Amino acid sequence: MHSVALAVADGTPLFELAAACEVFGTDRGLADPWYAFSICGPDTAEVGGWLRAGIQHGLDTLAAADTVIVPSIRSAEDPPPPELVDAVRAAHEAGARVVSLCTGAFVLAAAGLLDGRRATTHWAHTSLLAERHPRVLVDPDVLYIDDGTVLTSAGKAAGMDLCLHLVRADHGAAVANALARSLVVPPHRQGGQAQFIPAAVSHGRDHVLAELLAWAGARLEQDLTVPDLARQASMSSRNLTRHFHAVTGTSPLRWLLTQRVHRAQELLETTDDTIELIADRTGMGTAATLRRHFHRLLGVPPEAYRRTFRTARPGLTRG
Incomplete structure (x- = not known):
């Protein structure tokens, strides 16, 4: 069973976190086996600025996952939590596929995983990402980018697009389309489609x-x-x-x-x-x-x- 770990930090916004939970954390009987899903982070973390996440796994467990998803961080203006950066880097070094949704790209960039790679984030933060991490090839005009073991997406609904892209890669188009119908979202949007x-x-x-x-x-x-x-x-x-x-x-x-x-x-x-x-x-x-x-x-x-x-x-x- 493919294990997916969602890396949560204090202040993680709700939208992208909820998208990953809906896709990977709910078994709708579309494929057997589905994903083994876990949420990892500090046990005191709050998401959305007010909701206690109820996290049962620490960030040190990310390294055991097959796929690690990093949703948005509290603020792109501030450096991401060092413990989150270290844990994501360790997971990638251990062989995990690492995925960022929206401003989660700043975590991947701080971990050095985007150096020399094409990457994207929410269009409102692409200039900051390029300025702060000049070795990253920032593309501000796409929904998501699949660079093999490292994938990044733009903000909000584009995070759902990337999650469905992962399901398509893992289980095929029929399963991904059935899941999209269940979620009442478009079955497939190309990663190269314009953000807005x-x-x-x-x-x-x-x-x-x-x-x-x-x-x-x-x-x-x-x-x-x-x-x-x-x-x-x-x-x-x-x-x-x-x-x-x-x-x-x-x-x-x-x-x-x-x-x-x-x-x-x-x-x-x-x-x-x-x-x-x-x-x-x-x-x-x-x-x-x-x-x-x-x-x-x-x-x-x-x-x-x-x-x-x-x-x-x-x-x-x-x-």
């Missing part, structure tokens, strides 16, 4: 591409082009590309390719379809094209992915 949408492309409560993205996502098997998307959105191709970069952090065709690979992940996990049929159902055209893009984006061929994440379970169908 400029007012110029906002439209009511939803961004200007909301309907288009849903429309395209339901037609991935079709040979969609940028002009096709532009006509559907009633805008020029140039204007569409500008909006795509602002909203998703990428181009229309690259977004389509990513969605097709995600759809292929789900089909590999949940159906008996051949690679050739999955290539057709995802708009990839040929098995060779699917294999090439799948391996480039995920680092493994489709067949290896299927062996890793497809489990014999009731309800397996041909889609």
Whole structure:
């Protein structure tokens, strides 16, 4: 069973802490086994400025965890607690995957884990992170960054995105999507998506591409082009590309390719379809094209992915 330890300090805000607890600390029967979850920190710690955390494990136990999650700290303006920094560094040296949510990145940076790496934090604190830790390659424009054994996220809802990304990496797309449905959150947002949408492309409560993205996502098997998307959105191709970069952090065709690979992940996990049929159902055209893009984006061929994440379970169908 994969162990996940949440590293809490006095004054840790509630939001990111609660997100990690919801994802890793509640077994919804989606995968067997789920995570062995623990909260570690000083026994006098209060979270949210008023709630006693009821911590049963000290920071010295972080080194025994497979994954260590560091949520926000009380204030990015102040140095993080030295005992927390030392414990996180020791956990990484012991082989743990270390994850920061929001300003937890300041703990990882103080521990030296971000030196020479791309990293992010809440957009309001990216300048301070870069100033205080010049060896960190701070990217202020993304939701989260996966750098192997060290992962960082922006603030608030982006922390949930990174937690779901971890579940996807550990248990596959089908489990992560089922968990997202249970939590009533978007099943997958790319780490490279912009942290916030400029007012110029906002439209009511939803961004200007909301309907288009849903429309395209339901037609991935079709040979969609940028002009096709532009006509559907009633805008020029140039204007569409500008909006795509602002909203998703990428181009229309690259977004389509990513969605097709995600759809292929789900089909590999949940159906008996051949690679050739999955290539057709995802708009990839040929098995060779699917294999090439799948391996480039995920680092493994489709067949290896299927062996890793497809489990014999009731309800397996041909889609």
